[in-house]
Amino acid sequence: MNPVLGRWLPFLALCVAFGMAWVLSDYQRAVASYIGIFALVCVGLVLMTGVAGMVSFGQAAFVGLGAYATGYLTTAYQCSPWFGLLFALVGAAVIATLIGLMTVRMSGHYLALVTLCFCISFYFLVGNLEVLGRFNGLTGIPSITLFGYDLRSELAGYLVVLVALALSTWWVRRILNSRVGRVIRSLRTGSLIAETFGASAYQHRLVAFVVAAVFSALSGWLYAHLQRFLNPTPFGVQMSLEYLFMIVIGGSASVWGAILGAGLVTLLKQELQSLLQPLFGATTRLEMLVFAAVIVVVLIKARRGLWPFIAHLLPPAGPHQTIVAETLTDRRQKPNRGVVLLAADQLTRNFGGLVAVDRVSFEVRAGEILGLLGPNGAGKSTLFNLLTGVIGQTDGQIRLLGKPQPCVSSRAMCRSGVARTFQHVKLVSDMTLIENVAIGATHLGHAGLTAATFRLDRAEERRLLSWSMQLLEQVGLANKAWELAGSLPLGHQRILEIARALAADPVLLLLDEPAAGLRANEKAELAELLCRLRDDGLGVLLVEHDMEFVSIVADRLMVMNFGKLIAYGAPAEVRANRAVQEAYLGVAA
Amino acid sequence: MSLDIAAILLQDGLTNGAIYVLLAVVLVLIFTVTRIVFVPQGDLVALSALTLADFELGHRPGVVWILGPAAGVALILELIAARGQLRLMWRPAIEFGVVPGLVILLALFAVPKDAPLLWKMVVTCGLITVIAPILYRIAFQPMAEASPLVLLIAAVAVHFGLTSLALHIFGAEGVRTSGFAGAPFEFLGQSVSPQTIGVIITSLVLSAAMFIFFSRALTGKALLAAAFNRRGAELVGISTARAGRIAFLVAGFVGAVSGLLIGPITTLYYDSGFLLGLKGFVGAIVGGLAVYPVAAAGALLVGLIESFASFWVSAYRDLAVFMLIIPVLFWRSLATPNFEEDAE
Numbered sequence: 001m002n003p004v005l006g007r008w009l010p011f012l013a014l015c016v017a018f019g020m021a022w023v024l025s026d027y028q029r030a031v032a033s034y035i036g037i038f039a040l041v042c043v044g045l046v047l048m049t050g051v052a053g054m055v056s057f058g059q060a061a062f063v064g065l066g067a068y069a070t071g072y073l074t075t076a077y078q079c080s081p082w083f084g085l086l087f088a089l090v091g092a093a094v095i096a097t098l099i100g101l102m103t104v105r106m107s108g109h110y111l112a113l114v115t116l117c118f119c120i121s122f123y124f125l126v127g128n129l130e131v132l133g134r135f136n137g138l139t140g141i142p143s144i145t146l147f148g149y150d151l152r153s154e155l156a157g158y159l160v161v162l163v164a165l166a167l168s169t170w171w172v173r174r175i176l177n178s179r180v181g182r183v184i185r186s187l188r189t190g191s192l193i194a195e196t197f198g199a200s201a202y203q204h205r206l207v208a209f210v211v212a213a214v215f216s217a218l219s220g221w222l223y224a225h226l227q228r229f230l231n232p233t234p235f236g237v238q239m240s241l242e243y244l245f246m247i248v249i250g251g252s253a254s255v256w257g258a259i260l261g262a263g264l265v266t267l268l269k270q271e272l273q274s275l276l277q278p279l280f281g282a283t284t285r286l287e288m289l290v291f292a293a294v295i296v297v298v299l300i301k302a303r304r305g306l307w308p309f310i311a312h313l314l315p316p317a318g319p320h321q322t323i324v325a326e327t328l329t330d331r332r333q334k335p336n337r338g339v340v341l342l343a344a345d346q347l348t349r350n351f352g353g354l355v356a357v358d359r360v361s362f363e364v365r366a367g368e369i370l371g372l373l374g375p376n377g378a379g380k381s382t383l384f385n386l387l388t389g390v391i392g393q394t395d396g397q398i399r400l401l402g403k404p405q406p407c408v409s410s411r412a413m414c415r416s417g418v419a420r421t422f423q424h425v426k427l428v429s430d431m432t433l434i435e436n437v438a439i440g441a442t443h444l445g446h447a448g449l450t451a452a453t454f455r456l457d458r459a460e461e462r463r464l465l466s467w468s469m470q471l472l473e474q475v476g477l478a479n480k481a482w483e484l485a486g487s488l489p490l491g492h493q494r495i496l497e498i499a500r501a502l503a504a505d506p507v508l509l510l511l512d513e514p515a516a517g518l519r520a521n522e523k524a525e526l527a528e529l530l531c532r533l534r535d536d537g538l539g540v541l542l543v544e545h546d547m548e549f550v551s552i553v554a555d556r557l558m559v560m561n562f563g564k565l566i567a568y569g570a571p572a573e574v575r576a577n578r579a580v581q582e583a584y585l586g587v588a589a
Numbered sequence: 590m591s592l593d594i595a596a597i598l599l600q601d602g603l604t605n606g607a608i609y610v611l612l613a614v615v616l617v618l619i620f621t622v623t624r625i626v627f628v629p630q631g632d633l634v635a636l637s638a639l640t641l642a643d644f645e646l647g648h649r650p651g652v653v654w655i656l657g658p659a660a661g662v663a664l665i666l667e668l669i670a671a672r673g674q675l676r677l678m679w680r681p682a683i684e685f686g687v688v689p690g691l692v693i694l695l696a697l698f699a700v701p702k703d704a705p706l707l708w709k710m711v712v713t714c715g716l717i718t719v720i721a722p723i724l725y726r727i728a729f730q731p732m733a734e735a736s737p738l739v740l741l742i743a744a745v746a747v748h749f750g751l752t753s754l755a756l757h758i759f760g761a762e763g764v765r766t767s768g769f770a771g772a773p774f775e776f777l778g779q780s781v782s783p784q785t786i787g788v789i790i791t792s793l794v795l796s797a798a799m800f801i802f803f804s805r806a807l808t809g810k811a812l813l814a815a816a817f818n819r820r821g822a823e824l825v826g827i828s829t830a831r832a833g834r835i836a837f838l839v840a841g842f843v844g845a846v847s848g849l850l851i852g853p854i855t856t857l858y859y860d861s862g863f864l865l866g867l868k869g870f871v872g873a874i875v876g877g878l879a880v881y882p883v884a885a886a887g888a889l890l891v892g893l894i895e896s897f898a899s900f901w902v903s904a905y906r907d908l909a910v911f912m913l914i915i916p917v918l919f920w921r922s923l924a925t926p927n928f929e930e931d932a933e
Binding site: 053055057102103110112113114116117118120121124125128237241244245248280283284285286287288289291292293295296299300303 | 626752921
């Protein structure tokens with residue numbers, strides 16, 4: 001199908017929605033406005049829950065915050081609704097930042113519970129505050145006026161909501177396709193990818209949480225001025241959970257799924273109520289039983305929601321931009337061949353009484369491949385974790401380019417020029433190859449959220465993507481640049497990880513068992529790639545089980561057993577070493 | 590505040606706290622075994638009290654309308670999973686067919702209005718206890734490998750389903766049930782009701798029993814192994830599905846008992862379970878969802894805060910409890926600076 005059509009489809013949908021304004025009845029317009037207001041919250045939730053993997057049970061409270069902020073200002077002080085909007089958005093952002101600072105660092109269900117408690121507290125607080133009208137509510141909220149026009153009709157309301165939703169959707173999609181967005185998209189797999197490539201997972205989680213809260217506040221502002229009456233009920237936990245249900249049913253990974261979910265849940269609920277109330281009385285809530293069942297079935301059968309089934313029928317959007325060849329300007333100065341990149345001195349790590357790494361000293365130089373061998377449990381992985389800053393050493397010192405590294409962290413190591421791959425491949429499977437590689441280049445760019453919003457990041461994005469493309473060409477995956485990483489075979493995924501590590505513009509590459517699980521021809525390709533990188537002046541530390549593979553590529557070898565370095569030197573020398581033969585064969589050969 | 594009032598509030602707080610302890614300990618138990626944050630635990634508590642109230646009023650217990658259909662669905666799912674193999678069918682047939690059937694028959698025909706309170710309580714316990722593993726079979730077992738967040742959403746969905754059914758069956762009226770009979774007696778110059786003593790002792794015994802079961806008994810350790818590494822546990826012959834059902838069975842029983850304990854103290858409505866569960870949860874969070882004694886202490890603290898807050902700032906009682914979680918989480922986030930979770 002036509003990729004151009006795919007790209008223009010969102011615009012087409014917006015035009016149809018715009019045209020519908022004059023086709024629908026007033027009642028339908030009102031319902032559609034509510035769907036739009038709910039969808040706004042859901043679009044924020046997509047960024048936070050679907051993409052960054054954090055669940056909030058308190059989104060309705062942020063809606064309420066926005067609604068009551070503007071409601072109070074416009075009734076008590078007769079402020080303009082536009083001032084109310086500003087106040088609502090800033091207020092929500094501040095409170096979300098405060099809550100986020102405390103909780104986004106912790107595992108997911110803590111955030112879920114804190115937001116839940118926030119939501120309950122908000123409900124009781126508003127319900128008991130005299131100035132906010134207690135549980136009776138706040139009345140007489142003015143409608144929005146724009147250039148003297150009073151936007152109080154259903155038609156105007158529908159259009160205002162549509163504009164807000166379109167802008168928000170556009171903004172979220174823009175964030176997701178930026179440097180910050182790529183890091184946020186990696187967070188669902190955990191913090192490791194972000195931290196390894198110099199980005200703070202904590203900060204990016206916070207950004208996603210705050211943006212979602214701001215969307216909710218915007219939704220609340222619209223709600224307050226369209227409804228022109230507020231009471232605490234629509235901002236309780238119940239509604240927070242319904243928002244969550246909307247994105248789960250619609251599909252939490254895409255903004256379109258969120259809009260679909262908001263529409264489906266709202267309409268279905270209405271239909272069910274009109275069906276069930278005559279049968280079971282006006283107070284029945286049995287429609288929630290149906291929703292509960294739908295949610296459980298969706299979670300079991302289609303965890304990514306219903307949108308993927310529809311997306312499947314639509315034309316694919318194709319690549320967003322063509323890659324212009326541009327050179328990265330501020331590349332790192334490459335050290336001369338033979339310069340010591342990394343030096344470990346008497347490196348030691350204890351786990352309780354166990355000495356996993358025992359006074360290990362070695363050096364890696366620019367333009368060489370150092371192979372690290374050892375039987376299972378020899379301490380290779382611990383050593384690797386020490387070098388990459390995942391854990392700290394008990395004793396000893398690591399020097400990088402002659403500078404001692406007192407407190408290693410993954411982020412600091414990345415910034416000083418060390419990049420790594422993972423033993424168990426860690427890629428973002430629903431991102432394209434080129435985007436995965438671009439995550440590696442995160443710390444080479446500077447554009448933040450504001451730049452992404454106003455398209456000030458385009459020049460930098462062009463440079464980063466072009467740089468990523470060059471690396472894909474270098475490793476031989478350029479022809480698959482726009483495919484999803486999850487669709488690659490394991491061998492190519494490992495190569496892709498190397499490309500991503502190279503994107504960080506490192507001087508030293510740490511590879512954790514890159515040949516594990518590869519077929520013979522894939523190993524040959526990998527060996528060739530590593531040799532090319534070495535010839536370019538890169539230093540490589542290779543942890544590997546496969547003796548044959550290491551023998552082909554490594555310039556020098558080091559062998560560990562029981563935490564100690566038992567041999568260190570040229571391959572032939574190490575292979576002839578008695579201690580090494582004992583460690584591998586169990587007897588003296 | 591006089592000392593007398595303080596003593597009364599203390600007594601109130603300890604009684605409610607003791608019930609939150611039971612909730613907190615069960616939540617920790619279920620989370621460690623299945624990684625589910627079992628939101629509907631509070632609903633089981635409410636259902637238990639509502640069921641006993643039905644018996645006391647001489648009504649047919651409405652809860653059979655939840656148990657019966659749910660057991661039916663679970664049985665059908667099991668029979669489909671058995672794919673016609675008879676040797677795989679008899680066990681689910683007993684678990685989801687015969688046992689719930691017998692309990693329902695007992696509840697419908699063997700509990701006259703003038704039956705002794707203890708017998709009514711026993712049947713109530715039976716009804717509620719068998720519901721929990723059925724819920725696990727229907728909603729959680731098919732997605733047992735999912736991330737904690739997905740399981741949490743499913744738990745919320747189950748909670749919604751249960752409350753909407755409970756509203757339909759029991760209506761919006763609140764109930765109070767009878768409890769431990771007897772006149773209040775003097776203790777350290779305070780009038781103490783037998784109910785208070787009964788609640789505290791039962792809570793102590795049950796939570797101690799659960800604690801010992803999971804730290805000492807082999808089955809308990811197997812359950813924890815199932816939680817720690819599902820595949821590893823399967824490899825050494827521990828069925829994670831069975832582990833989940835046992836954990837839920839325990840949860841059902843403790844939930845039922847909690848309902849009987851709280852019924853005489855507080856008026857319970859069809860939807861009271863949610864806030865109850867949350868308060869237990871705040872306690873469980875204090876223990877990081879992992880450490881039983883700390884979780885229990887946290888739950889007790891929740892009871893006390895709630896009791897004193899209801900005296901000072903009555904309208905903001907619940908607010909005070911849920912605000913407690915914020916400093917607690919702040920402290921926990923400082924204590925565990927680099928928490929790395931396994932996402933999807």
